[in-house]
Amino acid sequence: MIATFRKAFWDSRMGVLWLAVGLALYAAMMMSFYPMLVAQAAELDDMIKKMPKQMIGMFYSGDLDEFSVSDPGVFLQGRYMLWAIIVLGVTVGNQAFNAFINAERTGTMDLMLSLPVSRRGYLLGRIGHTALTVLVVLVVSLIVFLGFTLVVDEWTLSVRQQAEAILAAFFPVMVIAGFAYMINALIPSSRHFGGGLVYVFVFGAYLVHSFCVTIEALEPIRPLFLYDYYDAGQITREGLNWGHVVLLSGVALVYLGVAYWRIDQKELGV
Amino acid sequence: MTQSIIETHNLTHHYGSFVALQAVNLTVQQGEIFGFLGPNGAGKTTAIRTLLDFIRPSAGSATIFGLDTVQDSVAIRRRIGYLPSELALWDNWTGIQYVRWLEEVRGATNGYLKEAERLAARLDFDLARSLKGMSTGMKRKMGLIAALAHKPELLILDEPSTGLDPLMQAVFHELMQEARSEGRTVFLSSHNLPEVEAICDRVGIIRQGQLEAVESVSNLTRVSFRWLTLTVAGPPTVNGFQQIAGITDLSTSALPTGGSQIRMRIGGDVSMDTVIKQVAQFTVEDMRFEHPTLEEIFLTYYGEGEA
CATH class of the missing domain: 3.40.50.300 (P-loop containing nucleotide triphosphate hydrolases)
Known part of the structure; x- marks a missing residue:
């Protein structure tokens, strides 16, 4: 397990580095607009509140009644964390597919499983690698935002607020990772819809959840989507919601548990 | 043990x-x-x-x-x-x-x-x-x-x-x-x-x-065989090969150069020494052995009808 974990992390180290750097640059670019947003907050809020709720909902998955363009928590959620979760969701989805279905297709799974490595040990090594990737990227993001605290006077969030808001994204991303690993354990490599399912889980769920915020008829299904259980803005205002953390952790563990159970029975396409 | x-x-x-x-x-x-x-x-x-x-x-x-x-x-x-x-x-x-x-x-x-x-x-x-x-x-x-x-x-x-x-x-x-x-x-x-x-x-x-x-x-x-293809000077004559037990599928063809080609299947239990001595009767320009394919071995092994 340790050896497969180390190999996976070694193989992806440059990808993880560039992902962290790319998100940091994106955060810096967004932050460069923030002082201007604060300066013109009244006008911008007035203008945005005249927009259809559906439009705002597409870019902000949190509570629209709390929406204020200059609120640092809203800014963190709408301008950074939402996209970070989607980018990380795609990344962990790819990692899960590279671990199994892509490895089955390219033939490297043959080599791996000819070694004294159990399927479950291999799975755990790869999940560990995915969790570490997510943590590394989130920690780098946190360091970048803490840096902004020093240079952007308008950025008033405390260290604790930022740490809770950013690091809590680990849980929804691990739900996506769990789902992707479960799909890899359940679907034969000869089927080509597994990736599509994961992308629907990441993007489709985001879109439908956005509509749920604004379309009354969809409101009852809103709690079905993972985006309902993470809102950086809300965390900065109210602190970490442990109920959400437990729920997301539980769902991720259920998905990973199914993957752990089924991978041993999977007819590998090697 | x-x-x-x-x-x-x-x-x-x-x-x-x-x-x-x-x-x-x-x-x-x-x-x-x-x-x-x-x-x-x-x-x-x-x-x-x-x-x-x-x-x-x-x-x-x-x-x-x-x-x-x-x-x-x-x-x-x-x-x-x-x-x-x-x-x-x-x-x-x-x-x-x-x-x-x-x-x-x-x-x-x-x-x-x-x-x-x-x-x-x-x-x-x-x-x-x-x-x-x-x-x-x-x-x-x-x-x-x-x-x-x-x-x-x-x-x-x-x-x-x-x-x-x-x-x-x-x-x-x-x-x-x-x-x-x-x-x-x-x-x-x-x-x-x-x-x-x-x-x-x-x-x-x-x-x-x-x-x-x-x-x-x-x-x-033993049950395997080889194909032998000979390119020889002069007209094809196969009498000598026909007399060797285990040689089958003999065929000949005239070449535009004036020589001829002789092809035969040599059974696994045929003495190669006998075959070579017979080949020596000719002016040999080329001699090529081919191993049978597995499919051919299967046919030999189990009989063409079964295979």
């Missing part, structure tokens, strides 16, 4: 409704080189993948070292070296990085790296090179080093010499014979008959998922 290293009991595997392996019963003894022969799609690779627990038996079971291939697969694979037929390496590594990682995964003791370096020297392979962009033959050499370096008790090799040049094929044959002389067992799948003849003690012939026969190589060679 020799012990069975591989035993299969009615080993069966279905891909949906397609039966890839049907009730195969096979025993491979310690210290032998066992060739697993069959045409493409016969079930060789499916059998190997089932033995290695990549895929699960639909029915029946198999043991290696007396351990169940499904329940004890990790313990079994610790003692096995495997080379797949279509080798895909992690090409972001150099050879030495790959070897060091294998050493860690296998928990190999002292001497693993040294043995890998010794094998690399034998196979004329530079471990410092990146695995990216390597030719099929070079990848094969890396695969062989990876399969052999921990000195496994059992080697499972799927089409091992594909892509190796003749010199390296000879080195590969030496390595296999060394493994046998050390009491290790080799199970190799191939459709390369000369290679099987050169190194195997026994062969199993699989066809359409069924084990048709298990024979010693000497028996296989």
Whole structure:
């Protein structure tokens, strides 16, 4: 397990580095607009509140009644964390597919499983690698935002607020990772819809959840989507919601548990 | 006393409704080189993948070292070296990085790296090179080093010499014979008959998922045959060949150069000395032997009607 974990992390180290750097640059670019947003907050809020709720909902998955363009928590959620979760969701989805279905297709799974490595040990090594990737990227993001605290006077969030808001994204991303690993354990490599399912889980769920915020008829299904259980803005205002953390952790563990159970029975396409 | 290293009991595997392996019963003894022969799609690779627990038996079971291939697969694979037929390496590594990682995964003791370096020297392979962009033959050499370096008790090799040049094929044959002389067992799948003849003690012939026969190589060679094509000066005469028992399918054709071509099938039990003496009656411009294909051996072995 340790050896497969180390190999996976070694193989992806440059990808993880560039992902962290790319998100940091994106955060810096967004932050460069923030002082201007604060300066013109009244006008911008007035203008945005005249927009259809559906439009705002597409870019902000949190509570629209709390929406204020200059609120640092809203800014963190709408301008950074939402996209970070989607980018990380795609990344962990790819990692899960590279671990199994892509490895089955390219033939490297043959080599791996000819070694004294159990399927479950291999799975755990790869999940560990995915969790570490997510943590590394989130920690780098946190360091970048803490840096902004020093240079952007308008950025008033405390260290604790930022740490809770950013690091809590680990849980929804691990739900996506769990789902992707479960799909890899359940679907034969000869089927080509597994990736599509994961992308629907990441993007489709985001879109439908956005509509749920604004379309009354969809409101009852809103709690079905993972985006309902993470809102950086809300965390900065109210602190970490442990109920959400437990729920997301539980769902991720259920998905990973199914993957752990089924991978041993999977007819590998090697 | 020799012990069975591989035993299969009615080993069966279905891909949906397609039966890839049907009730195969096979025993491979310690210290032998066992060739697993069959045409493409016969079930060789499916059998190997089932033995290695990549895929699960639909029915029946198999043991290696007396351990169940499904329940004890990790313990079994610790003692096995495997080379797949279509080798895909992690090409972001150099050879030495790959070897060091294998050493860690296998928990190999002292001497693993040294043995890998010794094998690399034998196979004329530079471990410092990146695995990216390597030719099929070079990848094969890396695969062989990876399969052999921990000195496994059992080697499972799927089409091992594909892509190796003749010199390296000879080195590969030496390595296999060394493994046998050390009491290790080799199970190799191939459709390369000369290679099987050169190194195997026994062969199993699989066809359409069924084990048709298990024979010693000497028996296989006896029923085997060769095609001989002669290009000779002058008109074709075949009387002398017709009188040699075991020579069949004689045919002749005139060549535009004025010479002629004679083609015949020489049975496995025909004395080559007799054939050569008859060939010497001609002014020979060219002489070519061809090994039969496996399909032809099957036809010989089981009779054309059955096959």
